[in-house]
Amino acid sequence: ATASPKPARWSPTVRPPRLGGAERVGVFATRSPFRPNPIGLTCVKLDHVELTDTGPIIHVLGADLRDGTPIYDIKPYIPFADCHPNACGGWIEDAPWHELDVDFPEQLQAEVPVGKLTGLTEVLRQDPRRAGSKHEPTRVYHLAYAGLDVAFTVDGDVLHVACVS
Known part of the structure; x- marks a missing residue:
């Protein structure tokens, strides 16, 4: 990049x-x-x-x-x-300032390179969605992190990691 x-x-x-x-x-x-x-x-x-x-x-x-x-x-x-x-x-x-709870299944955590999981989880906790899009609980958002595409949804105060590729 x-x-x-x-x-x-x-x-x-x-x-x-x-x-x-x-x-x-x-x-x-x-x-x-x-x-x-x-x-x-x-x-x-x-x-x-x-x-x-x-x-x-x-x-x-x-x-x-x-x-x-x-x-x-x-x-x-x-x-x-x-x-x-x-x-x-x-x-x-x-x-x-409001942080989210992060639901990150262990099998998806295993897809993250060693040493990158803590930083990724912290970025997700801080709500990486674009401002103004916080009203779509079924929308799948994407975050590029450490060469990965992290797909997630947000339902209320909980961010759910759906896919790591």
């Missing part, structure tokens, strides 16, 4: 899912990928560097990006410069 292409028309506001997709806020007050410049900044853990004939491949963990997104620069995490203990989250702190 590659980074999302630049939208044909840029908007200074977006409708974040955390606000139910009903309220617009400034794009720079969100983590939306729909920005005028597709370069982002995220804190990651360096896992290892793989040396290949074509050059080094850097493996990171905890990245807030899609597989295949290029990483242009790496800088060290410096606690006194990078940690902001008195910072606040702005509007996100007042936005309601």
